Amino acid sequence: MPAALLIPTSGNSGSTLHGMPCGAIGVRGNTLRKGYARFFPNYGGNMQTLEIRAAQYEELPEVARMYRYSRDRCLSFIPRLHTPEEDLWFFQNIVFKENELTIVMGDEQITGMMATKDDWVEQLYLDPRHLRKGVGTKLLNQAKAHSSGNLKLMCFVENVDARAFYEVHGFKEVKRTSGSENEEGAPDILYEWKA
Template sequence: MELASRIHRASFNERLPWLKGLHTPQEDHWFYENCIFPQCEVWAVCAPEMAGIIAFKADWVEQLYILPEFQGYGIGSALLKQAQQTFPHLQLWTFQRNIQAQKFYENHGFIAIRETDGRDNEEKEPDILFEWRKSGF
């Protein structure tokens, strides 16, 4: 949980610097311990240390984060593929300003189905809901 929360924070801070410092490391650890691990299937890739994590459950990708120095090597694709092999339908949110994440998900068959002004998320940041369905579902 400690490593997962550190990967989350490092990736979040790298890709979303305008939201840096939103939570303390202790709050991130609490979130993973009390919300993510009890409710989700969590997978990690080690290269050799833990380099990326995905947390998902039926219909949702809750978290997908790769350490910045390991991005671009297929780790996120491998983790997302695990979720896509497990469930025939997935949704996830990403911020509108996170263009790299949008392109990543679109390249993996997700389509944007809704945009918001961010008033309903903790960060108050405009976001996009993406959806993926396995062919035939």
């Protein structure tokens, strides 16, 4: 995994490329700037730089808070089974130890996270205040780039926005479950992407 990626974004200016929020990716210390004016009319104005990098152990309390905030706002159809303390334990003892945990930093806070293991996206959550800004796309593209050319994930059937997001990014539905295979008991879908 690269040490960090910096993604300059245009904030809420509404700049898009092919209908999706856009931003160039550069390696830390060498952010790409060529051609920004073409995609960002406000370039030089209110630009925000997002950093995508590996999470550090001491950041896990903030990761767990963002995860809970996202689930509460975006997945209100599933039961809340765990306390914030249990969420933190989960990230400290399971997610961080068994996965590659990537975070997105913006405005000096964690705005997104993704946990991957082998060719699975185990977790992908964004702060709902930062949706539709291209951050999820950057995380998913990073997972694709580090995969063997095959990537899988599970998505709740009722999470219509996430399903549309994954399908736009080339994921195909493989099978549906009744929810008996997840602790929430909510029907879900196995998605797969192939290069």
